[in-house]
Amino acid sequence: MKPPPFDYVRPDSLAEAVRLLAADEDAKALAGGQSLLPMMNFRLARPSVLVDIGRLPELSALRREDDVLVIGAGVRQRTAETAQLVRETCPLLGRALRHIGHHQIRSRGTIGGSLAHADPAAELCAAALALDAEVVVTGSSGRRTIPAAELFVAPYQTSLSEEEILTEVRLPIDGARSGFAEISGRSGDFALAGVAAVVRFEDGEVADARLVGLGVGGTVQRLTDAEAVLNGAALDDRTIDSAAEASGSATPPDDFHADPATRLAALRAAVQRALKQVSNA
Template structure:
């Protein structure tokens, strides 16, 4: 398999990258390339120009700013997965990243690239929404901040304009418990269904719950009925089972070659149970 013809550009800075993207509506930013290049090989994507942003200094770095973990969009997923700072401040991110493809994929794929790709079965998208993250993007009109919940609009589509580059991810650092689980045919495959869970407990009861499912629709999505089953209760087996049933019953997953809706609902129910068990056993 070979991609269709394209031009290649490697800008020296972020400003030049934005100008190159703005100059051609069919141009596409290239970071790790772990999702874009296979799509090009299958002729599912046909960019006229690849603008290589992988080595831009503005997209690097991983740091803490007060109560926010800031990750440059160009940081490799494996780097974020193994970083001590991530484990200490945002453990859900590490839990989610373990499920992204294989070691080789995570070594090349970037944090920002996964979010910008907007795969509805992507682990990082679910984690970002569950953590109430924000992304910073830069375009011809300057910088702006977009809540992760507003980033994903359709399969492989975001709310960013064509010339905007996702430059960093900002994750609030909070005293919460988290869990992540997904069900797939094999380790490293795309998930049939999965969930990222973020809970706050006080006096043994759930006071806040954010559950975000993946692989169950056109985008990653909150599971409000399951969240409601948790709030105000101790995280016991009966409550966990009720939340898992509510999550499965309230979803309308797609029917495709990998799984039918019934299978996806069953997978989501199991994933919610597993993720909440992680939280209760923490």
């Protein structure tokens, strides 16, 4: 299918992009286009104008600031996946990125575009929530910072206003161990379920565990029952199995991809695999 008619502009600056979005409530920002363009082809999105922000220099940062990894929203997923800085400071992000679609998609898709799209099965959304990340957004009223816990509000909906652009992602660097696993029908398919895990230890026991499930609800979500099993316990096989069983309190959707029972089984398997990565780190 072909998309409905639209205009296209490529602004030279972030300020111009914000102005263009504020001037037309039906305008949409275009970064990598790996989510927006298919939605347009299926007539699920009908923007009047695409504001191409994919080459704005203000969105290209990839650096460390003290104990924070800063990634510009326009950084390609493949660039972040292969960056030594990401591997050294935020290994969970690298693991999550490898599961996104195929190489060609990651070569065009952007870090910020995936977060702003807010797909409930998005690997980057789960990783951002597990890492307690923050995003910086820019609009006509200036810049503001949004914690990942407040960013994803519903399927494909965020707390950004229509004229705001997600410009930067800030990920804390604190030495926590991490793991990521997902279950899908084929490599590159959307996950039936997946888990991003971040675990901090003290005196050989779990001091703080953050488990975030993807593909099991309207948004990526903390698996609080499974976290409660882990906190204060040694991360051994018995605890991992108990946490996996506790993750079954999630309420996944029932759609043509899988029924809830199948997704819950996939979620339990993903929890076990992600936590095994943590224990072997």
